[in-house]
Amino acid sequence: MGLLVAISIVACHKEERAVVGVAQNAVKAEHQAQAAAQATATERDQQRAALALIPLPTKSLYVDVHDASAWANPFLSVGAESLSLRITVAGPHQQETQLRPADLAKTVTALPPGVWRYGRVIAVAESPEASRQDRTKVRRNVEDAMQVLNDLGIVVEEWPTR
Numbered sequence: 001m002g003l004l005v006a007i008s009i010v011a012c013h014k015e016e017r018a019v020v021g022v023a024q025n026a027v028k029a030e031h032q033a034q035a036a037a038q039a040t041a042t043e044r045d046q047q048r049a050a051l052a053l054i055p056l057p058t059k060s061l062y063v064d065v066h067d068a069s070a071w072a073n074p075f076l077s078v079g080a081e082s083l084s085l086r087i088t089v090a091g092p093h094q095q096e097t098q099l100r101p102a103d104l105a106k107t108v109t110a111l112p113p114g115v116w117r118y119g120r121v122i123a124v125a126e127s128p129e130a131s132r133q134d135r136t137k138v139r140r141n142v143e144d145a146m147q148v149l150n151d152l153g154i155v156v157e158e159w160p161t162r
Contacts, residue, residue, distance in 0.1 A: 047109040048153050057119035057155050068125070068159060072117040074108065075159075076149075078142045079127040080134035087115045101141060104148050122149060125159035 065071055077084040083104060086096045089112075099107050108122070124146060130138045146156045 044105070044151065047105055050109050051120060051152055051154065054113060054116045054120040057121035059118075062118045062121070062157070068123070071123050073121055073123065074111060074115055075123045075125070076104075076145060077125055077127045078138060078145055079130050080137045080141065083141075083145065084127065087111060088117075089115060101144060104145055105152060108149065108152065108154065119155075120153065121155040121157055123157045123159050124149070126161045128161055 062071070062073070068075060072088050075086040077086070083099050083101055084096055085099060085107060086094055088094050097107070124142060126135075126138050126142055142158075146158070149156050
């Protein structure tokens with residue numbers, strides 16, 4: 001009987017140490033998650049601060065622009081797997097860059113102030129090259145891109161598919 005009591009005490013103590021270990025790991029994981037979230041928030045705040053130097057959009061400058069090729073601000077074409085960002089530099093010259101959706105915030109933040117002729121507004125459209133079966137994924141990517149841009153304080157002017 002005494003042996004049974006001793007075994008029970010030892011087994012309970014082992015279970016208690018296991019529970020304490022699990023709790024400590026959970027607390028450590030929570031702290032790591034909070035640190036990662038804070039780092040992301042800090043990065044987003046820095047991106048917003050950089051974009052705050054660009055004035056708010058002046059709709060009267062672009063309200064009559066109905067041709068995508070005439071749009072003078074950044075223009076984002078969204079596909080199923082990638083994004084295409086077109087900017088107009090040095091007058092009529094345009095540059096187009098392919099990027100991953102995960103790089104959108106960093107790329108837009110790095111654009112020079114001269115490409116924001118209408119203020120802090122960007123045109124977004126579904127890629128006309130996307131296949132019919134990819135339309136759902138493209139639409140989801142458009143919505144995700146718009147969320148990122150809005151989080152940065154950028155006004156989104158959604159364009160119909162070209």
